[in-house]
Amino acid sequence: MTPYALTRLIHVTTAVLAMGLVTAGLLVARIRGVPPAVWRSLARAALIGLVVMLATGLVMDYFTAGALHGARWFRIGIGWALATAASLIYADRVIARTARGVLDPEAARKRLVIASAIAVTCVALAVVVMVRRP
Numbered sequence: 001m002t003p004y005a006l007t008r009l010i011h012v013t014t015a016v017l018a019m020g021l022v023t024a025g026l027l028v029a030r031i032r033g034v035p036p037a038v039w040r041s042l043a044r045a046a047l048i049g050l051v052v053m054l055a056t057g058l059v060m061d062y063f064t065a066g067a068l069h070g071a072r073w074f075r076i077g078i079g080w081a082l083a084t085a086a087s088l089i090y091a092d093r094v095i096a097r098t099a100r101g102v103l104d105p106e107a108a109r110k111r112l113v114i115a116s117a118i119a120v121t122c123v124a125l126a127v128v129v130m131v132r133r134p
């Protein structure tokens with residue numbers, strides 16, 4: 001297996017395993033009474049997965065001597081990955097504000113549902129871009 005193929009394998013495996021956590025976060029956020037720590041650990045693991053996706057994507061660009069980073073699909077993919085991360089970080093801050101008593105827990109849960117739904121949509125769009133390569 002070439003280093004490129006190995007990096008691609010890590011990229012796609014992380015897409016399946018870590019990005020599934022984003023969907024799990026949406027399902028958990030929809031249930032009333034689940035401790036915020038549960039959502040938080042899912043979101044943090046998903047964020048680590050996003051870093052791996054970004055790093056492996058850039059390594060694939062390196063292995064192709066920079067042939068990828070000029071492509072539109074590659075840049076759009078980075079955009080959707082960053083948008084996913086931004087939604088998860090926003091939701092994490094909502095939880096922190098709830099813990100400090102600034103936000104009502106039920107209002108915070110609704111925000112979590114919206115932020116998680118946006119994150120799921122961004123991941124789906126990233127996959128579309130990776131596969132279709134517009």
Ligand code: HEM
Nearest residue numbers: 008015019053054057058060077078081123126127130131
């Ligand atoms: C939410 C984030 C992402 C997801 C879910 C995702 C998912 C995928 C999937 C499923 C493929 C395989 C496509 C196929 O074989 O038809 C792929 C390929 C690829 N991705 Fe991503 N990706 C993400 C983010 C990124 C980022 C941020 C970069 C760049 C920094 C990137 C770079 C690449 C490259 C270069 C390939 C092509 C590998 C090849 O076919 O040789 N991806 N991605």
